[in-house]
Amino acid sequence: MTKFTRTIAGAGLAMAMMAQPVFAQDYPTRPVEFIVPWAPGGGSDILMRIIANNISGYLGAEMPVINIGGVGGTVGLAEAVRRPADGYTISQVHEGLLTATAVGMTDLAWDDFDLIALMTASPQYLVAATDQPFDDFEGMVAYAQENPNALTVGVTLGGVPHLHAAMIAEAFDFEWRYVGYEGTGERIRAVVGGNLDVAIGDISSSLSFAENGDLIFLASGTEERIAQTPDVPTFMEMGADLDLLITRGIVVPKGVPEDVQVTLEAALEQLAMDETFIQQINNSGADVMFRGREDYTTYLRNLSDTVERLAEVIAP
Incomplete structure (x- = not known):
């Protein structure tokens, strides 16, 4: 469990104890269906x-x-939002829903659901080919500012990586050219193969290439440096308040009774402190990062403001 996870989980538990929430006495009495709006294996x-x-x-x-x-997760979410608001259907969203809404891919929005809890976070990184005229993030920024649109950055057009790349460019006042790839693995291979200058990547897709000297990590989107990449600075260290993560949270159809929401939130909070669960999430290349209903709502509302501001940039 990371320092951040322990802090959030502990604070959430203390507040829950003081508030003494009212739990649903007769829920659940049957299985709770979990609509994952993505294909198996991802x-x-x-x-x-x-x-x-x-x-x-x-x-x-x-x-x-x-x-x-189907359609960037929006088909499954469209089904989930139609289900009865009784607590027996939950689903999952990440930042991709916000970008899909902003670029007109779907009429659904994050606030069409009741949010229960943010559960996991996958830190995102800016990585670069090793044959660039810079060898660290500060050097890249200087080069990009002196050479507008000279650098190519690999993203998923209209998706979360596109958003993250646009946030970096905005924060450090430069421009680069966005090149679209279907998945993270494809754009990382393009960097290694010399077809891209930089890309948005993650630990699972990029660490082995960095260890082999085929690419370098320039900066991470975490609040603090993490154990797997202790020498990689964060964007915050470089002076930008950038929290670049792919987070995954649990939502329910709008209108689920308050006591049922409290029961779900409490169960997920307890799970977030389970050492076996934490290890399984870590082994899958992500971190546990619990945020309850209020904090999760604040997170998505703030991010939604950023996405709307950059919608014209990230439109595919």
Whole structure:
């Protein structure tokens, strides 16, 4: 468990004890279906199945996963939002819903749901090819400022990596050219192969290449440096308040009774402190980062403001 996770989880538990929330007395009485709006085998599916496989001891019910993929997660979410608001259907969102809304891919928005808890975070990095005229982030910024649009950056056009790259450019006042790739692995291979200058990557896609000397990590989107990349500075160290993560949280259809929401939130908070669960999430390349209903809402509302401001930039 990271320092941040322990702090958030501990504070949340203390507040919950003081508030003495009213839990649903007769919920759940049957399995709670978990609509994962992505195909089996991807990052969201893997991480959400870890939640589903470990939650029953805290919630008191099984949580079968139903994969409904398509159109950047929006097909499954459209099904989830139509389900009865009784607490027996949950789903998952990440920042991709905000970008999909901003660029007109879907009419759905994050606040069409009731938010229960943010559960996991996957730190994002800016990585670079090793044959660039710079060898650290500060050098890259100086080069980019002196040579507008000279650098190519690999992203998923209209997706979260595109948003993150646009946030970096805005924060450090430079311009670069966005090049679209379907997935993280494709753009990292393009960097290693010399077809891209820099890209948005993560630990699972990039660390082995960095260890082999095929690319370098320039900066991380975490609040603090992390153990796997202790020598990589954060964007915050460089003077920008950038929190570049892909987070995954649990949502329910709008209108689920308050006591049912409290029960779900409490079960997920307890799960977030389970050492076995934490290890399984870490082994899958992510961190546990619990934020309850209020904090999760604040996080998405602030991020939504950023996405709307950059919508014209990230439109594919």
